[in-house]
Amino acid sequence: MLQTYSNSQLKEREKQLEQQFKVACDAGLSLDITRGKPAPEQLDLAADLLSLPGSDQFHDDHGTDCRNYGGIDGLAGMKALFAAILGCETRDIIVGGTSSLTMMYDSVVRATLFGVPGGDQPWGQQGTIRFLCPAPGYDRHFEITGHLGFELLSVDMTDEGPDMDRVETLAADPSVKGIWCVPRYSNPTGITYSETVARRLARMSAAPDFRIFWDNAYAEHHLTENHQPVPDILSECRDAGNADRVLMFASTSKMTMAGAGVAAMAASPANLEDIRRHLAIQTIGPDKLNQLRHLAFFRDINGLRTHMTRHSEILKPKFALVQEILERDLGGKGIATWSNPPGGYFVSVDGPQGCARAVIELAAQAGVKLTPAGAPFAYGLDPQNRNMRLAPTFPPMEDIRQAMEIFTLCLELVAVRQRLSHG
Amino acid sequence: MLQTYSNSQLKEREKQLEQQFKVACDAGLSLDITRGKPAPEQLDLAADLLSLPGSDQFHDDHGTDCRNYGGIDGLAGMKALFAAILGCETRDIIVGGTSSLTMMYDSVVRATLFGVPGGDQPWGQQGTIRFLCPAPGYDRHFEITGHLGFELLSVDMTDEGPDMDRVETLAADPSVKGIWCVPRYSNPTGITYSETVARRLARMSAAPDFRIFWDNAYAEHHLTENHQPVPDILSECRDAGNADRVLMFASTSKMTMAGAGVAAMAASPANLEDIRRHLAIQTIGPDKLNQLRHLAFFRDINGLRTHMTRHSEILKPKFALVQEILERDLGGKGIATWSNPPGGYFVSVDGPQGCARAVIELAAQAGVKLTPAGAPFAYGLDPQNRNMRLAPTFPPMEDIRQAMEIFTLCLELVAVRQRLSHG
Numbered sequence: 001m002l003q004t005y006s007n008s009q010l011k012e013r014e015k016q017l018e019q020q021f022k023v024a025c026d027a028g029l030s031l032d033i034t035r036g037k038p039a040p041e042q043l044d045l046a047a048d049l050l051s052l053p054g055s056d057q058f059h060d061d062h063g064t065d066c067r068n069y070g071g072i073d074g075l076a077g078m079k080a081l082f083a084a085i086l087g088c089e090t091r092d093i094i095v096g097g098t099s100s101l102t103m104m105y106d107s108v109v110r111a112t113l114f115g116v117p118g119g120d121q122p123w124g125q126q127g128t129i130r131f132l133c134p135a136p137g138y139d140r141h142f143e144i145t146g147h148l149g150f151e152l153l154s155v156d157m158t159d160e161g162p163d164m165d166r167v168e169t170l171a172a173d174p175s176v177k178g179i180w181c182v183p184r185y186s187n188p189t190g191i192t193y194s195e196t197v198a199r200r201l202a203r204m205s206a207a208p209d210f211r212i213f214w215d216n217a218y219a220e221h222h223l224t225e226n227h228q229p230v231p232d233i234l235s236e237c238r239d240a241g242n243a244d245r246v247l248m249f250a251s252t253s254k255m256t257m258a259g260a261g262v263a264a265m266a267a268s269p270a271n272l273e274d275i276r277r278h279l280a281i282q283t284i285g286p287d288k289l290n291q292l293r294h295l296a297f298f299r300d301i302n303g304l305r306t307h308m309t310r311h312s313e314i315l316k317p318k319f320a321l322v323q324e325i326l327e328r329d330l331g332g333k334g335i336a337t338w339s340n341p342p343g344g345y346f347v348s349v350d351g352p353q354g355c356a357r358a359v360i361e362l363a364a365q366a367g368v369k370l371t372p373a374g375a376p377f378a379y380g381l382d383p384q385n386r387n388m389r390l391a392p393t394f395p396p397m398e399d400i401r402q403a404m405e406i407f408t409l410c411l412e413l414v415a416v417r418q419r420l421s422h423g
Numbered sequence: 424m425l426q427t428y429s430n431s432q433l434k435e436r437e438k439q440l441e442q443q444f445k446v447a448c449d450a451g452l453s454l455d456i457t458r459g460k461p462a463p464e465q466l467d468l469a470a471d472l473l474s475l476p477g478s479d480q481f482h483d484d485h486g487t488d489c490r491n492y493g494g495i496d497g498l499a500g501m502k503a504l505f506a507a508i509l510g511c512e513t514r515d516i517i518v519g520g521t522s523s524l525t526m527m528y529d530s531v532v533r534a535t536l537f538g539v540p541g542g543d544q545p546w547g548q549q550g551t552i553r554f555l556c557p558a559p560g561y562d563r564h565f566e567i568t569g570h571l572g573f574e575l576l577s578v579d580m581t582d583e584g585p586d587m588d589r590v591e592t593l594a595a596d597p598s599v600k601g602i603w604c605v606p607r608y609s610n611p612t613g614i615t616y617s618e619t620v621a622r623r624l625a626r627m628s629a630a631p632d633f634r635i636f637w638d639n640a641y642a643e644h645h646l647t648e649n650h651q652p653v654p655d656i657l658s659e660c661r662d663a664g665n666a667d668r669v670l671m672f673a674s675t676s677k678m679t680m681a682g683a684g685v686a687a688m689a690a691s692p693a694n695l696e697d698i699r700r701h702l703a704i705q706t707i708g709p710d711k712l713n714q715l716r717h718l719a720f721f722r723d724i725n726g727l728r729t730h731m732t733r734h735s736e737i738l739k740p741k742f743a744l745v746q747e748i749l750e751r752d753l754g755g756k757g758i759a760t761w762s763n764p765p766g767g768y769f770v771s772v773d774g775p776q777g778c779a780r781a782v783i784e785l786a787a788q789a790g791v792k793l794t795p796a797g798a799p800f801a802y803g804l805d806p807q808n809r810n811m812r813l814a815p816t817f818p819p820m821e822d823i824r825q826a827m828e829i830f831t832l833c834l835e836l837v838a839v840r841q842r843l844s845h846g
Contacts, residue, residue, distance in 0.1 A: 025537075035492070043490040050481060050712075051474040058466075058473060067466040067680040097520050098710045105705040109532060113547070113571070122538070124547070139702075147704045148536070257490040281570045282528040286522045286561075289473075289683040290713070314501040415678070 001334040002415060007138045010420050018414040021366060024406050029367035031403040036345035037188070037394040038311075042196045045310050046256040052293040056210050060295070066288035072279055073272075074264065078291040082264035083249050084301035085219050088234050092358055094275060097286050100263040104213055105144050107265070110278050111177070111211065112148055117244050117270040119209025128404035132170060132179035133219035134162035135375035136348060136387050138187040141180040141215065150177070152378035157189055161197030167202065175209040181294055184230045185218035188348040188376050190341025190390040198231030203242040212237075212246040218251050218344040221315055226342065234266065238325040238387070252294060255308060263295050304421045321400050322347050329408035335415040348376075348388040355421040356385045368403045424757040425838060433843050444789060447829050451628040453482055454826040458505055459610070459768035460736075460817040461681050469679040470734050475716040483718070489711035496695075499716040505687035507724035508642050511657050515689040517698060520709050520717035525685040527636055528567050530670055532690070532703050533598070534634065535571055540630025540667050542694040546600055555593060555602035557585035559771060559799035559810050561610040564603040564638065575742050575801035580612055583786035584620030591623065597630040604692070607653045608641035611771040611799055611812040613764025625663040635660075635669040641767040642673050643731045649765065659690065666691040675717060677768070678731060681712065685709075685717050685760035706748040741815045744823050745770050758838040771799075778780030778837045780806045785833035791826045 005013065016418055058067045060075045073079075074095020083090045096103045110125040111117070131145040134155045146152055153170055156163045157405040162179070171305050180200070184194040201212055214233050237245045244267075248299040252261035267275070323340055326349070328337045339347040351359060364370070371389040374382040390407070392400050428436065481490045483498050496502075497518020506513045519526045533539075535547040541587045546552050554568040569575055576593055579586045583603070595600050602624070606616040624635055637656050653723055660668045667690075675684035690698070721727040749772070753759045761772040774782060780796040789795070795811040797805040813830070815823050 035493050038568075040488065040491075045486070047478060050479070051477050054474050055470060056473070065463065065466070066684065067458050067469075068463075069676075099706050102706045109536065112530065112536065140707075143704055143809055147701075156436045156768045253492075257712055258492045259708050278570075281566055282565075283525045285682050287713070290710070291539045291679055411624070420655065 001332065002419060003334050005419070007420070010111065010416050013192070014413065014416045015210070016421065017122065017409060017416060020409055021362070024409065027192060027367070029406070032369040032402050033369060033391050033395060033400065034369050035394065036254075036391050038254055039394050039396075041314050041316060042311050042393070043095065043257060045307065045394075046297065047255055048272050048339025049293055049297050052296045053289065054296070057296065058289065060288070061290055064208040064288065066292045069284050071285045071288060072276055072283070074286060075288055075291045075295070077130070077295045078262060078264070081151070081295065081298065081301060082250060082266070083302065085304070086216060086248050086266050087230065087232055088248070088266045094123035094265050094272060094279070095134060095286055096257060096263045098251075098261055098290070099253070100215065100217065100249040100264060100265070103139060103263050103265050104141070104215065104249055106282070107211075107213070108148060110181060110275070111209070115383060116209050116211060117146065119207075120281060122143060123209065129174060130170075130173065130176045132162070132167060132176060133378040134180065135189050135378060136382075136389070139375045139380070140184055142378050145178075145180075146379065146380055154378045154383070157186070159190065159191050159263070160194035163193070164197055164200045166330050168204045171206040175210060177207060178211040178213055181212060181214050182217055183214055184216055185341055187217065188339075188346035189347065190339045190344050190346065192228045193231055194386050195231050195275065198233050198236050202233060202242055202245065202361045206245070210245060214248040214249060215248045215258060216244050217254070220305060221254060221311070221345070222308070222343040223312055223319055224342045228342065234268075238268070239414055244270050247271065255311070256294060256297065260290070261355070262291055277385065305356065315393055318400055321397060322390060322392050322404055322405065323384065325404040326402065327410060328403070328413065333412065343395050345391060349388045349390060349391065349411075350386050351388060351411050352386065352415050352418055354385050355411070355418060356382060356388050358414045359407070359410045362414060366406045366410065368406045370407065388420060425572050426753065426757050428842070430843070432498055432656065433839050435835060437839045437843065440832060440839065443832055444701060444785070444836060447789040447832065450790070452657065452792060452825060452829070454818065454822050455792040456814050456818055456823065456826050457706065457794045457815050458817065459677075459793050460491065461677055462817050463736060464737050465734050465816070466680060468730065469475065472679055472720050474717055476712065480710065480719065483711070483715055487711065489715045494708045494711060495699055495706070497709060498711055498714045498718070500718045502687060503688070503796075504718065504724060504727065505673060505689070506719065506725070508687050509639055509671050509672070510653065510655055511576055511688075511689045515657065515686050515695070517695060518709055518714060519686045519700070521674075521682060521684055521686060521713070522676070523638065523640065523672040523688070524563060526672055526686050526688050527564070527638065529705070530634075530636070530698070530746045531567055531571060533698070534632070537633060537701065539632050540697050542630075546632065551598060553593075553596070553599045555585070555590060555599060556561050556801040557603065558801060559611050559805075559812070560603060561605055561638070561785070562798040562803070564636070565801050568601075568603075568803065569760065575808070577801045580609070581612065583617035584614070587623045588619055591627045594627050594629040594633060600630060600632060601636055603636040604637050604793070605635055606656070607639055608764055610640065610645060610766025610767065611769035613762045613767050613769065613771065615651045616632060616654055618654045621656050625656060625659035625668065627667055629668070633668060637669050637671040639671060639673045640677070643728060644677060644734070645731070645766040646735055646739055649763045651765070655690075661691070661740050667693050670694065675759070676728065678734070679717060679720065685712070738816055741820065741823055742770070742821060745813060745815050745827055748824065748827040748831060753834065756835065759834060768814060768816050770815065772811045772834075773809050774811060775835050775838050775841055776807050776809050778834070778841060779798070779805060779811050781837045782811060782830070782833045786830055786835060789829045789833065791829045
C-alpha cells in the first residue's frame with residue numbers, strides 16, 4: 001500500500017520509477033492501445049468472405065436477385081440471424097447498411113426532424129433536449145447527441161448498469177428524450193445490465209417520445225464460457241405498456257470485417273413502421289449482396305457462435321496479459337482498481353482521483369498512446385479525472401506487454417508524485 | 424393526323440381499338456415497365472464482383488487493410504475513379520456507401536439541421552424553405568425535399584436543361600435553397616444540360632446557402648457513340664465566385680450491382696470540410712472492401728468505360744424497339760411526341776393534354792404497369808396530365824414489345840375518345 005509509505009520511501013520509489021521511465025523513453029517506442037479494433041488475426045478468420053457469395057451465387061433462399069434494387073429492410077435470412085443475436089423475432093428487425101453507429105445517428109436525426117411515435121412534435125422543435133449518458137460509456141454515442149446540440153446529462157455506471165435512482169429522477173423531466181446503453185460487456189467497464197435495471201428502464205416515468213438506445217455491440221463477444229444473459233428489454237418495455245420506448249442495435253462489424261459488416265436494429269411495430277416510412281425516402285435499400293455474403297459465411301446463429309469462439313481464443317490471451325501486468329505491477333498498492341471483463345473490447349482502470357490526464361500524458365512521452373482522458377464521459381470530461389480505457393484487441397501480444405508495463409509505470413509514478421505533493 | 428378525322432372515322436377507329444384492347448385484356452398479361460432497374464443480363468456483366476476482391480486480397484495500392492475500421496472518405500483509388508467519372512480532381516471527392524440517393528438525402532438533412540458554408544443559419548431555422556424541381560424530373564429527388572417539408576417549385580424542362588429565365592427569377596428569393604439537376608441523359612427526358620444553362624446556374628443571384636444538387640446518375644450510360652459533354656459545373660461555380668454552390672453526385676449502381684455499388688460526391692474544399700466534420704459523427708467510414716472489389720473489377724476509368732459499352736450493347740436494341748413501336752403506331756397521328764435519348768434509362772412520352780392518367784389506367788387494365796402519372800413532377804402532379812415515362816431497361820425484348828403495343832393502343836384510344844368527347 002502506497003498509503004503506508006513514508007516520505008523518504010516515496011522519494012526513493014519515485015527515483016526508481018523515474019529511472020525506469022527514462023529507459024522507456026529512450027527505447028523510442030510507438031505503441032497504440034486506444035481503439036476497439038479487431039486484430040488482423042481476427043479478420044483473417046473471415047477470409048472466406050473475400051470471395052463470397054461466389055460466382056453465380058446471387059439469389060437468397062427466397063429467390064431474390066440480390067444484385068438488383070429493392071427490399072427496404074433486408075433479406076429474411078439476415079433478419080432471422082439478427083433476431084437470434086438480439087433475442088427477438090424476425091419481424092422486429094430492420095437490416096441496414098454496414099454500420100450500427102450510422103443507424104443510431106440516423107435514428108436520432110429522424111427523431112429530431114420528424115419526431116417518433118408517441119411524441120407530439122419533433123425533438124428539434126421542443127426547445128432544449130436532454131439525453132442521459134451513463135459514464136464511463138462509449139464516446140461516439142455521446143458525440144452524436146452532443147453534435148446535435150442536446151444537453152448531455154451524466155449518470156454514474158454501477159456494476160449492473162446506470163445508477164437507476166438517478167436515471168428515474170432525470171427521466172421524469174419530459175425534456176429528457178433518451179439514454180445510451182451498451183447492455184452487454186459495456187464499453188468500457190465490461191458490465192452487463194441486470195434484469196432489475198432493464199425493468200426499471202422499461203417501467204419508469206418518462207416522456208412518451210423517450211427512447212432507450214440499446215446498443216448490443218458486444219452481443220456475441222464473450223471472453224469466458226459463462227454468459228450472463230442480457231435482459232430482454234423489448235419484452236420488458238412491451239409488458240410495461242411502453243412498447244415503443246426501446247430501439248435495439250447490433251452489427252457484425254467485430255465479427256467479420258470491421259466497417260464492411262452488416263448492421264441492424266429492432267423495435268416495436270409502430271417504431272418499425274415509422275422508420276420504414278422515412279427509410280423509403282432516404283434509400284432504395286441496403287446492400288443485399290453483403291447480406292448474402294454474410295449468410296453464406298455464417299449459415300445460421302450456430303455458425304456465427306462457433307465463429308465467435310475463434311475470436312475469443314485470439315482475444316483471451318491478450319486480456320489475460322493485461323490482467324497479469326496490472327496485478328503484478330499495481331496489485332496491493334492501493335492506487336488503482338480495474339475491470340476484468342467477461343467479454344467486450346475494453347479494460348477500464350480507475351487510478352487515484354485527479355491523475356488520469358497526467359498518466360496518459362506521461363505514457364505518450366514514452367511512446368504509448370492511450371485513449372484521451374475523459375473520452376468515455378459526456379463532453380469528454382471525467383469529473384474525477386481518474387478513469388483510463390485500455391483497448392488490447394488490436395496490438396500483438398508483445399506490444400500489449402510493453403504498453404502495459406509503461407502504463408503501470410506511469411500510473412504508479414503519478415500516484416507517488418501525488419502523494420509526495422499532498423504530503 | 425387524328426385531327427383531320429371526321430366524327431364517323433373517329434368512331435370507326437375507336438371500335439377497332441376497343442376490339443384490340445379487349446383482345447389484349449383477354450391475354451391476361453402482367454408486364455412492368457415502371458422502374459429504372461438494370462436487366463439481369465447487365466448484372467451478369469459484373470459477375471466477377473461476386474468473388475472479388477478474392478482470397479488474401481484486402482490491401483489497396485497504398486497498403487490500407489480494407490477489412491478494418493478507418494478512413495472517413497474512401498480509398499484514394501476509388502476517389503480517382505469517381506474524379507474521372509465526374510470530371511474533377513481526386514481531392515474534390517468523398518466516397519460514401521452504396522447509394523448516391525442516400526448521400527443526397529443526408530446532404531439535405533445536414534443543411535436542414537446544421538446549415539452549410541456561407542449560410543447564417545440551418546435551413547430548418549429559416550421559416551419556409553423552397554426548392555426548385557425541374558419537371559419532368561426524378562420523383563425520388565422531389566420526394567426528399569417534399570418529405571422534409573420544403574415547398575417545391577416546379578420549373579419546366581427544355582431541351583438544354585431547366586427554363587433558366589424562370590430559375591433565375593425564383594432563385595433570387597433567398598428562401599429558395601436549391602435545385603435538383605440530372606445533367607446528363609436527364610430522367611426522364613434524356614436531355615443533357617448545355618454550357619449556357621450551367622453557366623447561368625453558376626452565376627445567377629441566389630442565397631449564399633443555395634445548393635445545386637448535380638446528380639450525374641447517367642454519367643457513363645451512353646446509348647450512342649456521340650457523347651455530348653457535360654458542363655463542368657464545379658469550375659463554372661468556382662470561376663463565378665460561387666465555389667460552394669454545387670454538390671455533385673454519382674454512383675456505380677447502374678454499372679455493377681444496383682444497390683450494392685459505390686457512391687460518391689464532389690464539392691468545394693469548404694463544403695468537403697464541412698461534410699467530413701459531420702460524417703465523422705455519423706459513421707466510422709464507408710465499406711472499403713466494396714471499394715476494393717470495384718477497383719479490382721474496373722481497374723481504371725478505361726476499364727469502366729469498356730464495361731459500359733457492354734451495357735449499351737444490351738440496352739440499344741431495347742431502346743430501338745421502343746422507338747420502332749412508337750413510330751409505327753403513333754407516328755404521323757399528331758397525338759404524341761417522345762424522346763429518343765442518346766443515353767440514360769428512360770423514354771419520355773407526351774400525349775394529348777389531360778390524357779396521361781387515363782392512358783396509364785387503361786394499360787393497367789390490360790396488365791401493363793406504367794410509372795404513375797405525374798410521378799416525374801413536384802407533388803406527383805403533372806399540371807398538363809400528359810407526360811408518361813417508359814423504362815425499358817429491365818424487361819426482356821418480348822415483354823417490351825407487348826407492353827409497348829398495349830401502351831400505344833391505350834394512348835391512341837384515349838386520344839380518339841378525347842376528340843370524340845370534344846367534338
